[in-house]
Amino acid sequence: MQYTLNTPLTKDKLRNLKAGDYVCLSGTIYSARDAAHLRMHQALAESEALPIPLSDAAIYYMGPTPARDSHPLGSAGPTTSSRMDKYTPELLDLGVSAVIGKGRRADYITDSLVKNHGVYFAAVGGAGALLSQCITESNVIAYEDLGTEAVRQLTVKDFPMVVIIDSSGNNLYDEVYSKIPPELLE
Amino acid sequence: MENLRIIHTETIRETVKQLFCDANYFLTEDMRQAICQAEASETSDLGRKILGDMQDNLRIAGEQLIPICQDTGMAVVFLEIGQDVHISSGDLTEAVNQGVREAYTEGYLRKSVVSDPLLRTNTNDNTPAVIHMKIVPGTQITIHAAPKGFGSENMSRLFMLKPADGLEGVKKAILSTALNAGPNACPPFVIGVGIGGDFEKAAILSKFALAREAGSHSDKPHIARLETELLESINRSGIGPAGLGGRNTALAVHIETYPTHIAGLPVAVNMCCHVCRHRTAVI
Numbered sequence: 001m002q003y004t005l006n007t008p009l010t011k012d013k014l015r016n017l018k019a020g021d022y023v024c025l026s027g028t029i030y031s032a033r034d035a036a037h038l039r040m041h042q043a044l045a046e047s048e049a050l051p052i053p054l055s056d057a058a059i060y061y062m063g064p065t066p067a068r069d070s071h072p073l074g075s076a077g078p079t080t081s082s083r084m085d086k087y088t089p090e091l092l093d094l095g096v097s098a099v100i101g102k103g104r105r106a107d108y109i110t111d112s113l114v115k116n117h118g119v120y121f122a123a124v125g126g127a128g129a130l131l132s133q134c135i136t137e138s139n140v141i142a143y144e145d146l147g148t149e150a151v152r153q154l155t156v157k158d159f160p161m162v163v164i165i166d167s168s169g170n171n172l173y174d175e176v177y178s179k180i181p182p183e184l185l186e
Numbered sequence: 187m188e189n190l191r192i193i194h195t196e197t198i199r200e201t202v203k204q205l206f207c208d209a210n211y212f213l214t215e216d217m218r219q220a221i222c223q224a225e226a227s228e229t230s231d232l233g234r235k236i237l238g239d240m241q242d243n244l245r246i247a248g249e250q251l252i253p254i255c256q257d258t259g260m261a262v263v264f265l266e267i268g269q270d271v272h273i274s275s276g277d278l279t280e281a282v283n284q285g286v287r288e289a290y291t292e293g294y295l296r297k298s299v300v301s302d303p304l305l306r307t308n309t310n311d312n313t314p315a316v317i318h319m320k321i322v323p324g325t326q327i328t329i330h331a332a333p334k335g336f337g338s339e340n341m342s343r344l345f346m347l348k349p350a351d352g353l354e355g356v357k358k359a360i361l362s363t364a365l366n367a368g369p370n371a372c373p374p375f376v377i378g379v380g381i382g383g384d385f386e387k388a389a390i391l392s393k394f395a396l397a398r399e400a401g402s403h404s405d406k407p408h409i410a411r412l413e414t415e416l417l418e419s420i421n422r423s424g425i426g427p428a429g430l431g432g433r434n435t436a437l438a439v440h441i442e443t444y445p446t447h448i449a450g451l452p453v454a455v456n457m458c459c460h461v462c463r464h465r466t467a468v469i
Contacts, residue, residue: 176424
């Protein structure tokens with residue numbers, strides 16, 4: 001099914017989404033990847049405040065190319081989510097409701113999403129120019145010294161994503177993998 | 187000193203800069219064709235949509251000068267230097283790095299390199315490049331620029347097989363690497379394979395194989411057959427575009443070989459995504 005959704009992605013908005021659904025998202029999301037997740041993890045360990053308001057937040061694993069002319073940012077496609085697996089459950093426990101990236105994730109991420117009624121979405125990997133067209137505003141809000149890995153607040157309009165893991169734990173990648181002919185896996 | 191040709195490092199710097207800019211904004215025609223043909227042959231509705239998005243992406247990238255993918259890669263450069271060339275006015279390695287530096291700073295490309303793998307401070311100019319040099323006969327320098335994104339690079343593998351593992355062992359190594367990569371390496375893939383040599387030779391062969399024209403075959407019949415069989419097997423997996431299901435999981439498998447030790451059968455599998463970037467210039 002196809003849906004048009006606006007942030008905040010509250011649990012009741014995410015409840016009916018199923019693995020394989022196509023979603024166009026508008027509103028505010030936050031970009032953070034490897035280095036920013038490490039810093040946030042360290043901040044949590046030190047009981048320091050985080051730069052992102054976590055409640056019902058959507059985090060997009062992305063580090064853009066520099067903005068040219070009057071564009072808000074450059075190419076902005078997803079990075080591989082599994083590198084952020086280690087830091088994701090604690091963010092989901094603290095209120096993050098949606099994570100956006102690409103690629104397979106550890107099983108414990110599914111457990112954490114189910115526990116917290118969250119959803120994992122994928123944006124099309126490699127479609128950085130196309131996806132940048134759906135980002136109308138971009139502001140660095142933390143860790144500016146990290147350059148492309150700084151935390152950004154992004155305004156998105158009709159940002160296209162596919163539900164990979166829904167809040168019931170169904171996983172689209174697992175479904176695709178279950179159909180691989182067995183003789184290819186020997 | 188007959189036939190000695192002088193090439194200035196300035197020319198090398200400028201050529202490297204241009205190649206990395208072009209590579210990140212425009213895919214070569216062979217890759218564009220391969221993606222277009224994949225869309226035409228795709229049976230999954232979602233798969234066809236994804237391949238359509240990928241082509242829209244290429245168009246927008248070229249029209250608006252936004253890099254095709256935000257991972258503008260670590261700069262990999264292959265240089266074939268004619269042995270009758272004298273390189274003047276500076277250090278060759280520095281000239282290549284300066285070209286990369288200028289491409290990535292002036293060309294609005296991402297700075298994705300850290301100076302130490304453990305300390306991880308960004309170098310802020312995407313240098314140093316990974317440079318492979320070879321001396322060849324003649325008076326020219328051929329420069330291959332191949333920016334490499336790490337989504338796919340991280341799914342690459344190297345196997346030190348036993349000779350007894352044979353052809354079946356080789357197929358299994360390549361197939362298992364591709365299936366394990368799945369959505370992480372942004373399919374449909376281009377897969378570069380190096381078979382033979384030693385540990386690092388196999389790896390370098392596999393990276394060089396990625397820069398071949400998409401879908402081109404080895405001139406060794408038994409290797410060309412292997413390339414075709416593997417492409418067919420990988421596409422039978424149904425992993426599809428972006429790993430969301432479909433018949434286009436790989437666009438091409440390119441295999442390079444080299445003689446090897448009597449006790450060895452190294453197989454290096456360098457995964458590349460559908461944004462397989464390579465540009466060549468001859469000076």
